[in-house]
Amino acid sequence: MIIRQLSVFLENRAGRLTELTGILADNDINISAFSIADTTDFGILRVITGKPELAEKVLKERGFAVKITEVIGIVMRNKPGALHHALQILTDNGISIEYMYAFASGDDRATAVIRTDTPQKAIEVLQLHEMELLQAGDVYQI
Amino acid sequence: MIWNEYHECMDRQRLTELQGERLRDMVERIYFNVPFYRNKLQEMGIEPGDIRSIEDLKKLPFTTKQDLRDNYPFGLFAVPQHDVVRLHASSGTTGKSTVVGYTHNDILMWSEVVARSLTMAGVTRDDIIQVAYGYGLFTGGLGLHYGAEKVGASVIPISGGNTKKQLQLLEDFGSTAIACTPSYAAYLGEAIAEEKLDRSKIKLKAGIFGAEPWTEEMRTQIEQLLGLKAFDIYGLSEVIGPGVSMECGFQHGMHVFEDHFIPEIIDPETCEVLPYGTLGELVFTTVTKEAMPLLRYRTRDLTRLHVETCDCGRTLVRMEKCVGRSDDMLIIRGVNVFPSQVESVLLEMSETKPHYLLVVDRENNLDTLEIQVEVEEQFFSDEVKELEGLRKRISGNLTSLLGLHASVRLVEPGTIERSQGKAQRVVDKRKLK
Numbered sequence: 001m002i003i004r005q006l007s008v009f010l011e012n013r014a015g016r017l018t019e020l021t022g023i024l025a026d027n028d029i030n031i032s033a034f035s036i037a038d039t040t041d042f043g044i045l046r047v048i049t050g051k052p053e054l055a056e057k058v059l060k061e062r063g064f065a066v067k068i069t070e071v072i073g074i075v076m077r078n079k080p081g082a083l084h085h086a087l088q089i090l091t092d093n094g095i096s097i098e099y100m101y102a103f104a105s106g107d108d109r110a111t112a113v114i115r116t117d118t119p120q121k122a123i124e125v126l127q128l129h130e131m132e133l134l135q136a137g138d139v140y141q142i
Numbered sequence: 143m144i145w146n147e148y149h150e151c152m153d154r155q156r157l158t159e160l161q162g163e164r165l166r167d168m169v170e171r172i173y174f175n176v177p178f179y180r181n182k183l184q185e186m187g188i189e190p191g192d193i194r195s196i197e198d199l200k201k202l203p204f205t206t207k208q209d210l211r212d213n214y215p216f217g218l219f220a221v222p223q224h225d226v227v228r229l230h231a232s233s234g235t236t237g238k239s240t241v242v243g244y245t246h247n248d249i250l251m252w253s254e255v256v257a258r259s260l261t262m263a264g265v266t267r268d269d270i271i272q273v274a275y276g277y278g279l280f281t282g283g284l285g286l287h288y289g290a291e292k293v294g295a296s297v298i299p300i301s302g303g304n305t306k307k308q309l310q311l312l313e314d315f316g317s318t319a320i321a322c323t324p325s326y327a328a329y330l331g332e333a334i335a336e337e338k339l340d341r342s343k344i345k346l347k348a349g350i351f352g353a354e355p356w357t358e359e360m361r362t363q364i365e366q367l368l369g370l371k372a373f374d375i376y377g378l379s380e381v382i383g384p385g386v387s388m389e390c391g392f393q394h395g396m397h398v399f400e401d402h403f404i405p406e407i408i409d410p411e412t413c414e415v416l417p418y419g420t421l422g423e424l425v426f427t428t429v430t431k432e433a434m435p436l437l438r439y440r441t442r443d444l445t446r447l448h449v450e451t452c453d454c455g456r457t458l459v460r461m462e463k464c465v466g467r468s469d470d471m472l473i474i475r476g477v478n479v480f481p482s483q484v485e486s487v488l489l490e491m492s493e494t495k496p497h498y499l500l501v502v503d504r505e506n507n508l509d510t511l512e513i514q515v516e517v518e519e520q521f522f523s524d525e526v527k528e529l530e531g532l533r534k535r536i537s538g539n540l541t542s543l544l545g546l547h548a549s550v551r552l553v554e555p556g557t558i559e560r561s562q563g564k565a566q567r568v569v570d571k572r573k574l575k
Contacts, residue, residue: 007524009517011554037526041533041551042517044524063556065522098525115524 001123001133002070004052005113008045009065012038020045023062029055032139033113035101046071046101048113048139071115072122073134078110086112086131093125145261145293146254149401150456154449157457161404162195164429169193169202172435175220178213179203179437199404199427200415204438207240210380215241218434226433231279232379232478239279242379243433249288251430252382255399256289259388262397262454263348263373265319267294272311274322274330275353275476276302281383282353282476286321289385295319302326305333316345323476324356324364324372328507331367346370352377352384353476354509355464374463380439381426387461392453395460402430405459406438407447410468418449423468424461442469472568474502474509477546481567484513484548487539493521493532497558503571511548513540516555 010016017036024031034047049055052068059066076082083102090097095116104110111134116122126133144150152160170190172179182203183189192198210218219226227246231239244252265271271290275282283301290297298311302322308330311317320327327349334344346368352375361372376396377384386403387396398405406415407422416422424441428434443464451457472479481500488494497516502509515536523529533550540548559566 007522009522009529009552009554011552011557039526039530042529042553044526044529046524060519063554065517065519065555067519067522067524069524 001072001135002119003048003073003113003134003136003139005069005071005115006045006047006049006052006055006059007067007069008047008059010036010043010045012040012042017045019062020059020064023058024049024055027051027054027058029058033101033103033111035099035113037099046099046113046115050139069115070119071113072119072126073139074112074114074126075132075134076110076112078104078108082110083112086126089125089129089131090114090116090122093121095122095125143261143264143266144454144456145258149399150258150397150458152401152457154457157400158196160401161429162197164401165196165199165404165427166190166193168427168429168435169437171220171432172437176218176435178209178218196404199406199438202427202437204413204425204440205436206440207380207442210240211238214238216243218436219243220435221245221433228284230281230284230379230383232281240380242281242383245432248382248431248433251402252285252385253288253292255382255385255402256285257292258399259375259385260286260289260293260295260319260350262388262390263319263350263371264391265290265293265295265348265350269293269295269318269348270298270315271295271319271321272298272300272308272315272317274300274302274308274320274326275384280476281377281379282321282323285377285383285385286350290321305330309333309337309339312346313339313343316343318345319348319350320346320368320370321350321375323353324351324360325354325475325504325507325509327351327364327368327372328360331364332507335367341369344369348373350375350388354473376461376464378441378443380436381428381441382431386426390452390454390456394452395448395462397452397456397458397460398447400458403428405447405461407445408440410440410442410444418447418459421446421465424464442467442471444468470568472500472502472570474511474546477544479511479544479546483543484540484567487536487543488515491536491539494518494536497555498567499558500568501571502568509572511544511546512551513537513548514551514553514558516558517552518555 030050032048037044074086098115100114102112173190225245226243228244231241273286277283349370349372364372374389377386387398389396404427406425410423424443444466445464446462448460499514501512537550
């Protein structure tokens with residue numbers, strides 16, 4: 001249920017992101033989802049890829065500051081109110097979200113990637129409410 | 143105008159005799175009152191009686207900033223604490239300040255040399271002087287203040303910063319002289335232009351600028367912006383503060399007040415004394431100071447001395463503007479900064495490694511300091527608030543140690559150049575040379 005996400009520190013420097021995507025492409029690593037948090041000086045790339053360990057290794061070799069972060073993915077119907085329903089469950093159980101991003105796959109399904117301090121508790125309460133969670137095997141080969 | 147014609151225009155033969163007498167007296171005082179110097183002199187087999195004239199100065203040991211640090215805070219004082227009436231301090235290289243003390247007589251002597259300096263800039267009792275150097279542990283504000291009062295000028299102790307108030311008082315009080323760092327003077331000048339102040343209300347005629355390096359181009363710029371004549375003043379707290387040397391109206395270098403501070407130029411490598419006119423490291427012996435007399439203090443400033451009598455009639459040697467340092471000290475907005483201070487802050491913080499780069503620049507005539515620090519894997523967080531928090535913590539620690547705002551920029555690991563041997567820690571983009 002826990003998804004291993006790569007977090008990469010990026011200076012705001014022209015071409016730096018392109019360099020990173022090039023390294024992933026050269027190593028045949030697919031990107032399933034990503035988001036970038038940016039400030040004036042730097043950005044943090046959060047990316048879910050196939051082969052996270054390989055991705056971590058090749059990026060570190062090329063001098064990137066990389067960290068594996070555990071996140072969860074909630075799979076929802078792609079319709080109004082679905083995200084609200086999922087978040088309401090987390091809020092009702094006192095689980096706060098550090099950050100999140102979402103992607104839609106196909107016409108009727110969407111996935112919200114959520115980073116929280118208490119991922120196990122989040123998984124439990126979401127399962128209790130019969131929410132579908134993204135499986136590690138869905139995004140990368142273990 | 144010459145404040146103290148007797149000492150400033152003294153026959154050089156008579157001056158060296160006076161220096162010799164004062165040096166003899168000083169060596170005796172430190173031998174009997176400062177264990178640090180007594181030990182040093184005994185190790186070298188020197189007794190007070192061996193020092194008879196200024197010729198013997200070269201036999202005496204040097205004093206370095208490290209010696210001041212090793213004897214922090216009062217170890218080099220030559221008088222009991224009850225005779226010390228003032229303490230000043232500048233930021234040290236590794237967290238501890240460099241402390242200097244003054245007796246009542248030292249304050250009188252300091253006021254005297256600053257009065258001589260202000261007189262060189264044409265300041266008299268008829269002037270209103272705005273002292274815009276910082277007041278506090280820094281010697282700039284209070285040093286100029288006491289000297290200006292001695293001259294009899296009306297002193298406005300406004301201290302540094304607060305530009306709007308500075309401009310208002312320039313207009314309302316009709317200040318005729320101002321003392322501050324040259325970069326702040328240029329900044330004030332631009333503020334006058336921006337605020338479209340009525341130039342006819344600005345009565346400034348003289349500016350006394352120092353505490354940081356500046357160029358002839360800056361002088362021209364400041365003179366145009368503020369409509370005054372700009373004078374260069376030199377000093378360092380270890381010797382006394384501002385007023386160690388000062389430019390006269392002919393501006394052929396800064397006259398060193400040699401009856402109090404004996405200058406030498408040495409080769410920073412071999413410590414050999416160099417002749418007049420040769421570039422080397424400036425060294426001072428403070429022959430009259432009571433609280434903390436220093437023997438051959440190495441300033442690390444590189445300059446030349448000229449002994450020919452000046453057109454103004456003063457016989458005191460003139461020192462050129464300093465052309466650099468024989469160590470890695472930077473002067474940023476008048477504050478002394480050593481790269482090692484930054485390193486000590488980073489080493490104290492468990493989250494950082496001491497890979498850093500200081501980038502000094504000058505924007506709108508004000509020096510800026512940016513410190514680039516590498517983000518190391520072990521403290522890299524993927525949450526913006528954590529990294530921002532870390533950045534602010536580093537910046538806060540640096541600002542409080544340096545006494546100067548330092549902005550911090552986090553950079554990727556391995557991007558700061560590692561070099562064999564002495565690392566390149568500083569990029570100074572200010573064009574001062």
